[in-house]
Amino acid sequence: MRLLPPAHARRTLTRGTRAAVVLTAVTVAASGLLPQGTPGSAPSAAAAYCTAASGENGWTPASTGSRRTLGGAATCTEAVTRTVVLPTSTATTSPAPTATPTATATATPTATATSSPTATTATSGTLAPAPGTGTARSTGTTFADGTVRTVFTLDRLPSSGALYLAGHLRMTGTSTGYRPRVKVLPDGSVRLDVRQVVGGVEKPVGTEVAVPLTVRPGVAFAFEASVSGGSSTVVRSRAWAAGATAPAWQLSTTQSTGATTGSGDSGLFAYLSTTSTPVAAAYRDLTATATTTATPTPTPTTTTPTTTPTSTPTSTPTPTPTPTPTPTVWTPGAVKPDLSNTGVPAGTQLKVHHGDITVTTPGTVIDGLDIRGFLRIDAADVVVRRSIVRGGPAVRVEGVITLRSKARNVLIEDTEVYPSQPSVMLDGIKGANFTARRVHVHGGVDNIKVHGSNVRIEGSYLHAQHYYSSDPLQNGGPTHNDALQVLGGDDIVVIGNTLDSRRELNAALQVTQDYAPVTRMEFSRNWADGGGCTTNLNHKKLADLYGVTMRDNVFGRATRYGNCAIILTTKAYPTLSGNRYTDGAAVTVKYMAPTS
Numbered sequence: 001m002r003l004l005p006p007a008h009a010r011r012t013l014t015r016g017t018r019a020a021v022v023l024t025a026v027t028v029a030a031s032g033l034l035p036q037g038t039p040g041s042a043p044s045a046a047a048a049y050c051t052a053a054s055g056e057n058g059w060t061p062a063s064t065g066s067r068r069t070l071g072g073a074a075t076c077t078e079a080v081t082r083t084v085v086l087p088t089s090t091a092t093t094s095p096a097p098t099a100t101p102t103a104t105a106t107a108t109p110t111a112t113a114t115s116s117p118t119a120t121t122a123t124s125g126t127l128a129p130a131p132g133t134g135t136a137r138s139t140g141t142t143f144a145d146g147t148v149r150t151v152f153t154l155d156r157l158p159s160s161g162a163l164y165l166a167g168h169l170r171m172t173g174t175s176t177g178y179r180p181r182v183k184v185l186p187d188g189s190v191r192l193d194v195r196q197v198v199g200g201v202e203k204p205v206g207t208e209v210a211v212p213l214t215v216r217p218g219v220a221f222a223f224e225a226s227v228s229g230g231s232s233t234v235v236r237s238r239a240w241a242a243g244a245t246a247p248a249w250q251l252s253t254t255q256s257t258g259a260t261t262g263s264g265d266s267g268l269f270a271y272l273s274t275t276s277t278p279v280a281a282a283y284r285d286l287t288a289t290a291t292t293t294a295t296p297t298p299t300p301t302t303t304t305p306t307t308t309p310t311s312t313p314t315s316t317p318t319p320t321p322t323p324t325p326t327p328t329v330w331t332p333g334a335v336k337p338d339l340s341n342t343g344v345p346a347g348t349q350l351k352v353h354h355g356d357i358t359v360t361t362p363g364t365v366i367d368g369l370d371i372r373g374f375l376r377i378d379a380a381d382v383v384v385r386r387s388i389v390r391g392g393p394a395v396r397v398e399g400v401i402t403l404r405s406k407a408r409n410v411l412i413e414d415t416e417v418y419p420s421q422p423s424v425m426l427d428g429i430k431g432a433n434f435t436a437r438r439v440h441v442h443g444g445v446d447n448i449k450v451h452g453s454n455v456r457i458e459g460s461y462l463h464a465q466h467y468y469s470s471d472p473l474q475n476g477g478p479t480h481n482d483a484l485q486v487l488g489g490d491d492i493v494v495i496g497n498t499l500d501s502r503r504e505l506n507a508a509l510q511v512t513q514d515y516a517p518v519t520r521m522e523f524s525r526n527w528a529d530g531g532g533c534t535t536n537l538n539h540k541k542l543a544d545l546y547g548v549t550m551r552d553n554v555f556g557r558a559t560r561y562g563n564c565a566i567i568l569t570t571k572a573y574p575t576l577s578g579n580r581y582t583d584g585a586a587v588t589v590k591y592m593a594p595t596s
Helices: 044-057
Strands: 021-023 104-106 115-119 123-127 134-143 146-154 163-172 176-184 189-198 201-204 209-214 221-229 233-241 251-255 264-272 281-293 303-305 351-354 357-359 365-367 369-372 375-377 383-385 398-403 410-413 426-431 434-437 440-442 446-450 455-458 461-463 482-486 489-495 498-501 507-511 518-524 527-530 535-537 548-551 566-569 575-577 589-592
Touching: 123 134, 123 264, 134 146, 134 163, 134 281, 146 163, 146 264, 163 221, 176 221, 176 233, 176 264, 189 233, 189 251, 209 233, 264 281, 426 434, 426 440, 440 446, 446 461, 461 482, 482 489, 482 498, 498 507, 507 518, 507 527
Parallel strands: 021 357, 351 369, 357 375, 365 383, 375 398, 383 410, 398 426, 410 434, 426 446, 434 455, 440 461, 446 482, 455 489, 461 498, 482 507, 489 518, 498 527, 507 535, 518 548, 535 566, 548 575, 566 589
Antiparallel strands: 104 303, 115 281, 123 281, 134 264, 146 221, 146 281, 163 176, 163 264, 176 189, 189 201, 189 209, 221 233, 233 251
C-alpha cells in the first residue's frame, strides 16, 4: 500500500482559445487609481472567490493595512505624473552694514575648491560575448575622475573558465585605459581585479581579491568602479547583492608608474573564456558620474575701510539637512513570509487593466497594474512588480502567470497572483526562467509549477490551493494539490519562503521528474507545513534523483500522516542537514515506493 496518492500526471488538456491583448510597450507604469485597498466595486467573481476561499480554505482576506487586499479598486480618471527634479545649489548673501570709514586694512587672500559631479542617464542592455571574445558598451560620458555603476543579471554561469565583467574607465576606444573587472567563476564565486589596457593588450595592476558574493542565474548583483588621480592613479571597485547596502570599496589599487592619465570614455566590457558555453549578462541602471574639481579662484587684495557699524545684521541660520535613511537589507530566510510582507505594498496605487496581456517585447516593465486577466510572458528581461494578476475564465490548462518558451531572466516581485475565477485547469505561476521575490500566491491547483531551469523563489508566501474532488487530468480522481511542484529542471533555488498545504492535500513541495531530471535544486531556510507529507521527492520515471539539497528548513506537524516532514522514494538521494520541526526536534525521513 502506498503512503501517498500518485504524484501529478501531466496536465495537457486544452479547451478552446481566448483573445489576448499583446503588450508591446517597453514600460507600463502606474497611474490614475485609488490606493490599493480603497473601497470600490469589486467584481462579483472576486467577491465569490473571497467567500469561497474563506469557507473552503479557512482564509480571510487581509485588511487594508496589510500588503495585499482582495477585491477590486475603483477606477479614477486623474493620471499620476512623476517628475524627477535634479537638485541645484543656491547662495544667499547678507546685506553689508552701513559704515563710516576711518582707516585702511589689507585682507588676506583665500581660495575655495568645490566638487561638481555630472552624470549620464541610467541605461540598460545585454552583454553577450561569444566564447573567446569581448564586447563593450559606452555610456557616452568622458572623464578623468569618476565612477561607473550598474546592476548585472546572468542567464547562466560559465561552464568553465570565467566570465569577466568590467567597467571601462579613461578608455580610448578599446585600446587604452582601465578595466576594473568582476570575475565570475563556474561555481558562482566572485573575484575582483584591475587590468590596464595599453595598445589593446591587458596587463594586471595590483592583486586579485575574493569578495563575499555568490552569483546565481537570474539573481541581480550590483557593481561599481571608480578612477581618480593623475600620475598616481587609484582604481577602486566593489560588487554586492542588488538591493543590499553597498559595502566599502573591496578593491583599491594604486598605480604610480606608467599610469593612464587624462580624460577618456566610460562604459562596460565583457569577456567570456574560450572553453565556456555562451553566457548573457543583462545590465540595468547603468550610470557614469564624472567628478571634476573647479580651479580655486583667490580673493584679490583689497583696501577695506574700518567700519563702525550702525546696525547689526540678523544672520539666517543654516537649516540642518535631513539625514538619508539607511536602506533596509532584505535577506530571504530572516523573516517568515506572510500577508504583511509579501504581495503589493500597502498604499501602492494601481491601474486596472481589463483583459489578458501577452508580453513579447524584451525588457518590458509592468509596474502598478491590477490585471483582470491572464499574464503570458514570451520575452526576455521582463519585470513585473507591485501588481495584482487575477486571471479570468479558464479556457486551457495554464497559469495565471505563464512563462512561455522565449521567457528568460524574468523577475516577478512584490506581486499578488491568484485565480479570481478558480478552475481545475489553473495554477498560479507556471513555467521556468524566472525569479519570484516577495510574491503572494494563493489559489490554483498548484501555487507555483516549475517545469524547466533557472528558477529562484525567495521570500514568498504560497498557500490556499484549490481542491477539487474530480479532476479530469487525474482520470476523474481528486486534484493533487501542492504549494510548489517541480517537474524537472536545473539550477532551481527555493529559499526563505512559507509553503502551506492543508493536511488533506498532497504536499507543500512535490519534486518529480516528469519532464526532465531535477539537478542542482536547493530548498533551504523555508517554513513548510501540511499535506500528506510536507515534502515529497519522487525519482518517478528516471533511474534516480540525486540533485536536491534540503537544509535548515522549519517544518510544522499538521500532516495527514504523523510527523511526515520529508518522504522519499527509495532511489531519491537528497543532501539533508539542519532540518527541524517548530519545536526544535530533528526531522526524520520516511520512505515510500515510487509512483509511475
